[in-house]
Amino acid sequence: MALLDVRNLSTSFHLRSGIVRASQDISLTLEKGETLGIVGESGSGKSVTCYSIMRLIPEPPGRIESGQVLFDGEDLLKLSETQMRRIRGRRISMIFQDPMTSLNPYLRISTQLIEAIRVHDDMDEAAALKKSITALEEVGIPDASKRVLSYPHEFSGGMRQRVMIAMALVNDPDLLIADEPTTALDVTVQAQVLDIIKERQRRLGTAVILVTHDLGVVAGTCDKVQVMYAGQVVESGTTDQVFYDPRHAYTRSLQKAIPSLQAKNEALYTITGTPPDLSKPVTGCAFYPRCPFPKIRDRDGPAPELTALADGHCVRDCGYCDRSQPIETVLEQDIIAQDAS
Amino acid sequence: MVTAAQERLTAVPTIEEFEKGSSLWVDAWHRLKRNKLAMISLFLFLGIVLFCVAGPWFSSYDGQQQDLMKGAQGPSGEHWFGTDTLGRDLMVRTMEGGRISLLVGLVATVVALLIGVVYGATAGYLGGKVDAVMMRIVDTLYALPFTIFVILLMVAFGRSLWLIFVAIGAVEWLSMARIVRAGVIGLKKQEFVEAAVSLGYSHTRIILRHLIPNVLGPVIVIATLTVPAVMLLEAFLSFLGLGVQPPNASWGVLINEGQQNMEIFPWLLIFPAFFFALTLFALNFLGDGLRDALDPKSAKD
Numbered sequence: 001m002a003l004l005d006v007r008n009l010s011t012s013f014h015l016r017s018g019i020v021r022a023s024q025d026i027s028l029t030l031e032k033g034e035t036l037g038i039v040g041e042s043g044s045g046k047s048v049t050c051y052s053i054m055r056l057i058p059e060p061p062g063r064i065e066s067g068q069v070l071f072d073g074e075d076l077l078k079l080s081e082t083q084m085r086r087i088r089g090r091r092i093s094m095i096f097q098d099p100m101t102s103l104n105p106y107l108r109i110s111t112q113l114i115e116a117i118r119v120h121d122d123m124d125e126a127a128a129l130k131k132s133i134t135a136l137e138e139v140g141i142p143d144a145s146k147r148v149l150s151y152p153h154e155f156s157g158g159m160r161q162r163v164m165i166a167m168a169l170v171n172d173p174d175l176l177i178a179d180e181p182t183t184a185l186d187v188t189v190q191a192q193v194l195d196i197i198k199e200r201q202r203r204l205g206t207a208v209i210l211v212t213h214d215l216g217v218v219a220g221t222c223d224k225v226q227v228m229y230a231g232q233v234v235e236s237g238t239t240d241q242v243f244y245d246p247r248h249a250y251t252r253s254l255q256k257a258i259p260s261l262q263a264k265n266e267a268l269y270t271i272t273g274t275p276p277d278l279s280k281p282v283t284g285c286a287f288y289p290r291c292p293f294p295k296i297r298d299r300d301g302p303a304p305e306l307t308a309l310a311d312g313h314c315v316r317d318c319g320y321c322d323r324s325q326p327i328e329t330v331l332e333q334d335i336i337a338q339d340a341s
Numbered sequence: 342m343v344t345a346a347q348e349r350l351t352a353v354p355t356i357e358e359f360e361k362g363s364s365l366w367v368d369a370w371h372r373l374k375r376n377k378l379a380m381i382s383l384f385l386f387l388g389i390v391l392f393c394v395a396g397p398w399f400s401s402y403d404g405q406q407q408d409l410m411k412g413a414q415g416p417s418g419e420h421w422f423g424t425d426t427l428g429r430d431l432m433v434r435t436m437e438g439g440r441i442s443l444l445v446g447l448v449a450t451v452v453a454l455l456i457g458v459v460y461g462a463t464a465g466y467l468g469g470k471v472d473a474v475m476m477r478i479v480d481t482l483y484a485l486p487f488t489i490f491v492i493l494l495m496v497a498f499g500r501s502l503w504l505i506f507v508a509i510g511a512v513e514w515l516s517m518a519r520i521v522r523a524g525v526i527g528l529k530k531q532e533f534v535e536a537a538v539s540l541g542y543s544h545t546r547i548i549l550r551h552l553i554p555n556v557l558g559p560v561i562v563i564a565t566l567t568v569p570a571v572m573l574l575e576a577f578l579s580f581l582g583l584g585v586q587p588p589n590a591s592w593g594v595l596i597n598e599g600q601q602n603m604e605i606f607p608w609l610l611i612f613p614a615f616f617f618a619l620t621l622f623a624l625n626f627l628g629d630g631l632r633d634a635l636d637p638k639s640a641k642d
Contacts, residue, residue, distance in 0.1 A: 054539060056535065056538060056539060060469065085541045085542075085543060086541060087541070088538070088539055088540060088541035089539065089540035089541035089542075090541060093539065093540070094536070094539040096532045096535060096536055096539075097532075098532050101531045101532045101533060102532040102533050102535075102536045103533055103536075104533045104537075104551050104554075104555070105365060105533075105555070106364065106365060106366075106554040106555055106557075107550075107551075107554070108364070115542075115550070116540050119540065119541060119542055119546070120541060151363070151364055151365070153365070154363075164536065167536075167540065168539075168540075
């Protein structure tokens with residue numbers, strides 16, 4: 001049995017202006033010790049999916065419409081708030097994007113770590129302090145035993161993010177959800193933070209969901225990848241499948257948009273346009289207006305289904321465009337067509 | 342890795358060796374110390390409190406002891422502040438009146454603080470319909486005219502010092518609740534509150550340990566400014582004869598007595614009024630200083 005088995009999870013926000021379907025029909029499975037990467041641009045429903053798994057969606061206006069979140073065989077969506085509280089921070093933990101505001105500015109680091117331990121564990125203050133110091137050392141805070149009594153504002157952004165990770169990992173959770181943990185950090189610190197997470201995972205078999213827009217990070221850390229667009233999973237599979245054999249037009253465009261190191265003088269590739277407004281129903285393929293490939297047929301057909309190929313690689317194969325050629329050629333044709341007109 | 346951590350743990354056995362970080366409160370205290378006016382006000386206020394609380398113990402007179410033979414006398418070596426029309430020593434009367442005025446000010450503020458902070462934080466944190474209902478109650482209470490409210494209370498329950506606490510507390514917590522609610526609504530969007538939820542903390546814990554300490558800055562400022570406001574209200578009630586009843590005195594009562602004979606026995610008005618005004622000044626300057634110290638961003642304008 002998988003550690004986490006999410007089935008057809010849909011979350012929407014009921015606003016005065018209408019219903020925003022932030023994530024639709026998400027399914028994913030995660031085994032102990034595995035890492036799943038969720039990629040996609042801003043507003044594609046990555047964070048909403050994670051928040052829904054932990055039931056952190058503010059209700060109202062948010063609402064989990066349907067689906068199941070089976071964690072260790074138990075449906076989290078059916079638990080009471082009190083039962084859920086026992087799972088949060090103890091069995092499932094979360095790391096947030098902005099290290100500058102994710103610690104309480106008025107409490108000492110030690111107080112915050114001790115609180116995180118003692119809420120879930122019957123442990124005396126001194127033992128909890130020792131455990132906190134160990135936790136800080138494990139995430140590479142130098143002189144942890146001296147600095148544990150500091151306040152968050154005395155730490156740099158990278159150190160605060162490490163404290164946050166220490167807090168999330170201090171109760172040895174089975175699942176860690178990292179919501180863009182490295183976005184606000186500079187590149188060297190990014191690598192350190194990812195190493196800390198990977199090291200923990202190797203040692204304790206923690207499963208990790210890593211939300212990011214950095215495809216490089218995904219390639220380096222994840223076992224499986226889900227690509228999300230407009231609240232839907234458009235492609236999922238092992239990292240190798242998605243990277244070496246991308247099927248969906250969006251995945252291929254994303255890959256094309258990774259800045260490569262050699263091309264100095266070329267303009268960087270960007271996906272034109274903006275993601276669709278999720279408060280309006282999407283007909284046909286959500287990516288249609290931005291798709292760089294030649295269109296085969298008009299948009300007003302049925303919405304494409306996520307279908308599995310033989311090797312478990314899933315694609316929401318639209319059939320609206322012709323993806324027989326690499327994007328480069330398509331682009332050149334575009335330019336020629338523009339020059340001609 | 343674990344053994345290295347353990348080694349270091351044994352190397353640092355006592356808590357005294359830890360570097361203690363300095364909290365935002367300590368920073369605020371350093372800023373306050375540099376504000377001369379606020380520091381003078383602080384010591385002045387503490388001086389007045391000491392004078393009123395400890396003063397009567399060192400005086401040979403009793404505030405209730407009348408000496409009709411003396412009647413009203415001006416300040417002299419025997420009675421530094423003079424005596425009132427019943428021959429009571431005005432200095433002791435001023436001190437004892439100060440005790441009551443300060444007590445009303447502090448107790449009513451503490452009551453207002455407790456109710457206002459908990460109420461406002463709960464409304465702000467829960468939000469939605471609960472918040473709307475809770476704040477409409479506050480609006481309704483705000484709309485009641487204060488004097489009529491107090492007179493009704495007095496008529497219903499008779500006159501007592503405790504009723505004054507209740508009446509003033511019932512009015513002052515309203516603005517406190519609004520300020521705390523506004524602060525909490527701003528804070529609850531911050532990630533550390535989300536992080537607290539994701540760590541499995543209960544709502545009560547989040548409100549009490551994570552939200553309230555963060556709005557305490559403005560609350561302290563408002564509290565310092567509420568004390569003089571409350572004292573003024575008490576003086577106003579006493580002046581109208583609705584507050585503290587003779588033979589007990591408060592500064593409001595003394596000022597009322599003083600103004601009746603202000604042309605013949607001016608010292609009866611001057612001394613209590615001086616101490617009252619001084620206290621109000623000190624507290625207001627202190628409140629201003631605290632606001633600058635606790636919120637350095639807004640202090641520049």
